[in-house]
Amino acid sequence: MKRVLTYLAAAGMMIVVAGLMFSCTKEGPQGPPGAAGADGTDGKDANATCTQCHNFSEEIVARIIQYNASGHGTGMTFERNGKTCAPCHTSQGFKEVLASGADTTTASIQNPVGTGCRTCHMIHDTYTSTDWDLRTTAPIKLVINGETVDLGGSSNLCGKCHQSRKPNPYPELGKADVTITSGYWGPHYGSMAPLFASTGAMEIPGTMPYNVTSQHKDIPCFTCHGGQAYGAQAGGHTFYMSYAYHGSDRANTAVCKDCHPDIGSDFDYRGVQSDIKEILTLLEDQLIADSLIDETFHVIPGTYPVETAGIIMNYLLIHYDHSLGIHNSHYTEAVLVNSYEALIAK
Ligand code: HEC
Ligand code: HEC
Ligand code: HEC
Ligand code: HEC
Ligand code: HEC
Numbered sequence: 001m002k003r004v005l006t007y008l009a010a011a012g013m014m015i016v017v018a019g020l021m022f023s024c025t026k027e028g029p030q031g032p033p034g035a036a037g038a039d040g041t042d043g044k045d046a047n048a049t050c051t052q053c054h055n056f057s058e059e060i061v062a063r064i065i066q067y068n069a070s071g072h073g074t075g076m077t078f079e080r081n082g083k084t085c086a087p088c089h090t091s092q093g094f095k096e097v098l099a100s101g102a103d104t105t106t107a108s109i110q111n112p113v114g115t116g117c118r119t120c121h122m123i124h125d126t127y128t129s130t131d132w133d134l135r136t137t138a139p140i141k142l143v144i145n146g147e148t149v150d151l152g153g154s155s156n157l158c159g160k161c162h163q164s165r166k167p168n169p170y171p172e173l174g175k176a177d178v179t180i181t182s183g184y185w186g187p188h189y190g191s192m193a194p195l196f197a198s199t200g201a202m203e204i205p206g207t208m209p210y211n212v213t214s215q216h217k218d219i220p221c222f223t224c225h226g227g228q229a230y231g232a233q234a235g236g237h238t239f240y241m242s243y244a245y246h247g248s249d250r251a252n253t254a255v256c257k258d259c260h261p262d263i264g265s266d267f268d269y270r271g272v273q274s275d276i277k278e279i280l281t282l283l284e285d286q287l288i289a290d291s292l293i294d295e296t297f298h299v300i301p302g303t304y305p306v307e308t309a310g311i312i313m314n315y316l317l318i319h320y321d322h323s324l325g326i327h328n329s330h331y332t333e334a335v336l337v338n339s340y341e342a343l344i345a346k
């Protein structure tokens, strides 16, 4: 402000000086008027652009409040700005790989920003209401096995980030032993996209079939995670399914009721989550007993037969899905049961 005032004052002084300099010049008679200039192009109506969104309603404010309470808004992992992490952990990296089609960014991202309005929407690309369009809805080439899957519309947006990474070394059925050198080895933290598409695991033969389809395959992530907002605690742009209230956990089953009117107050519909939890725990306990993972669910480094490494990968895949079968109960069950059978047969 101070600098602006200085400029204004300086400009004023120059006008005064100019006035003084020319005050003694004699003026001649006025010349004939010039021809009329061409019409200028019409200016853009502010209503057609900025105010379509910045319109004093609560529409954006509500989403901002919900977003600010979300995992995207509160999570701090956008510090992971290196070339291999930035595509999913920074807004700039995500946009860069969408444009380039590459798996990594060309350099690490400076001044990184986490997943926000402009990551998912085209905010300020054209400054019109089409900026609400989603940045991508294109099918995804899965990082873990290179398969291209179409989760449908907005689910492809979510799934582009919420998918497994390829463990290094990658265990493939029938191949040689693998040597794991780090406790952080595994398919990374979010396995939703492959699981939705019934793929991504080492498909060790067993009693359960793998060629199954998720009952929720055609339901967008946003339908369940972005349902009617409960304050800024669940639903809407918080994307949370559950929340703590007065010290107890509450599940936002309102989003399930359209299709499952008989659902209770948790997600354990027809006991599916309990069944999955039981077999997941069996597998987990066995992996710990066999000294393959530790109590914090990290791998114990070593050289293992490829199938054993596959079982550990399969366990981590389901562990980090966090939905206990709601994303795809049939595939989840097949992966767990067949992995457990193979482990105890060893
Ligand atoms: C499609 C809806 C939309 C339109 C059209 C739009 N904005 Fe925005 N604007 C937003 C959203 C959403 C944010 C918040 C962005 C964020 O936090 O990532 C924002 C943020 C801003 C900010 C805060 C600074 C920033 O960049 O985050 C300014 C200033 C702004 N807009 C100005 C404008 C102007 C000027 C226009 C018209 C030329 C315009 N906007 C058109 C949706 C829109
Ligand atoms: C650009 C990548 C990206 C996109 C696109 C994306 N996410 Fe995320 N999401 C993340 C990352 C990274 C985190 C973890 C943030 C942190 O902790 O710093 C996260 C966190 C979350 C969480 C909270 C997880 C928890 O354990 O607390 C939910 C729920 C979620 N995302 C759902 C979605 C949904 C639904 C969509 C699509 C509408 C989506 N995400 C799109 C990258 C993305
Ligand atoms: C293919 C997308 C993708 C890539 C690439 C990726 N991440 Fe992530 N990462 C995610 C998502 C999505 C989450 C959040 C999962 C959730 O909360 O369910 C996450 C979570 C994390 C977390 C939080 C774990 C926790 O316990 O909450 C860390 C740390 C992390 N990633 C580190 C990295 C690092 C380091 C790299 C690069 C070497 C990387 N990520 C590359 C998608 C990715
Ligand atoms: C992780 C991705 C993601 C982020 C981050 C995100 N949105 Fe959205 N948003 C969506 C999806 C998905 C929809 C549903 C649109 C659809 O299905 O076509 C949506 C819908 C909306 C709508 C309704 C648009 C319409 O067409 O009616 C508004 C408004 C909106 N978001 C605003 C925001 C604002 C403001 C922010 C930032 C505070 C934001 N969003 C951040 C994914 C996201
Ligand atoms: C049929 C409803 C449904 C659909 C569709 C769905 N989810 Fe979920 N998701 C859940 C439930 C239920 C949980 C467990 C939440 C809990 O217990 O709090 C969950 C958990 C998660 C979590 C762990 C964080 C959290 O909030 O607990 C992430 C991240 C996530 N889902 C992402 C996705 C993505 C990405 C998609 C789309 C590819 C998707 N979900 C589709 C119901 C759904």
Ligand code: HEC
Residues within 6 Å of the ligand: 215, 216, 219, 223, 224, 253, 255, 256, 257, 258, 259, 260, 266, 267, 268, 269, 270, 272, 273, 326, 329
């Ligand atoms: C848009 C409709 C729709 C929504 C929303 C939906 N589901 Fe489903 N769900 C289905 C359909 C269809 C099936 C397969 C038919 C059946 O088993 O009833 C199914 C099956 C299931 C199953 C498997 C049941 C079994 O016996 O194997 C579970 C568990 C389940 N849903 C839980 C949920 C939960 C929890 C939510 C909310 C977070 C939810 N669903 C939201 C449509 C939906």
